[in-house]
């Protein structure tokens with residue numbers, strides 16, 4: 001349905017269709033995802049015409065049940081939300097925080113300082129999404145946008161092995177797009193539709209989403225342009241997640257903000273643009289060897305914190321304190337003592353019953 005040819009739409013002749021295809025707009029869904037302003041920029045058509053065009057495409061997809069109608073009943077929204085899939089994080093603690101896992105049709109933003117585990121978390125999800133639905137995955141592939149050159153197949157292999165999965169097959173289901181600058185990042189998303197359909201992509205990772213924008217637009221003078229372009233990028237992410245029913249995960253670094261006197265003096269770089277677009281925001285923090293994850297912003301989760309760790313298996317549950325104590329005791333057995341417990345036991349009076 002979403003693959004219907006563009007030139008079957010009224011108002012699109014062969015020349016326009018060609019311009020659209022050259023710009024990566026191959027079908028109705030691409031038209032809707034990119035929107036009228038961008039389509040006008042690409043084709044040179046008047047914005048009035050592109051608005052009509054995009055509306056027609058949207059109507060077409062809505063009639064076919066691919067997209068929701070403009071006016072829908074709450075029960076229709078409920079039905080669409082029933083289609084939301086969840087990807088387990090592979091840990092009990094983070095699954096609790098996410099109420100079951102990372103959702104499709106939503107953008108989940110993970111932010112925190114360097115080394116807090118954002119990339120490890122993304123790597124873990126790359127493996128988990130490939131598990132079957134019964135095992136907490138979605139049986140789908142991954143599109144991993146790597147803008148910091150930190151994607152490591154070796155980590156995927158060790159996480160897959162720890163989960164008893166075939167590492168080669170897991171690697172084969174991950175498409176990695178190395179992004180070299182922020183415009184390239186946008187371009188990758190604009191072209192993503194075809195890959196998402198062909199490769200049954202269920203997870204879209206942008207690690208990091210904001211880093212390149214930050215380094216390219218330095219100084220106050222460029223701030224509004226940066227926010228505008230970042231806004232465009234993040235909105236594309238959200239629209240793709242909604243249109244293709246896949247989960248989008250974006251990472252974001254923090255900067256220290258001297259105007260905060262109480263609490264944690266760090267905030268995500270993207271500022272408000274990212275904050276208002278992402279559906280879920282998680283803050284990762286280092287605390288000694290442990291890591292803390294806090295749900296910061298969510299339409300329906302309480303704001304809570306959990307402790308997790310990082311190991312060969314990716315993100316992991318913290319060790320149960322009892323198990324840790326037992327392991328320590330085994331490694332270093334303490335000499336037996338005549339504890340007061342024994343004495344008390346011996347002295348327990350016989351009630352005579």
Ligand SMILES: Nc1ncnc2c1ncn2[C@@H]1O[C@H](COP(=O)(O)OP(=O)(O)OP(=O)(O)O)[C@@H](O)[C@H]1O
Pocket residue numbers: 112113114115116117118119120121150253310311312
């Ligand atoms: N195999 C492993 N076993 C245990 N811990 C590991 C392993 N691999 C990585 N780590 C831990 O993960 C940390 C790095 O985490 P990660 O790369 O996810 O950080 P990040 O939040 O993405 O940082 P940045 O902002 O720099 O991208 C390292 O400090 C290390 O402690």
Ligand SMILES: [Mg+2]
Pocket residue numbers: 118119120148150207
């Ligand atoms: Mg990283």
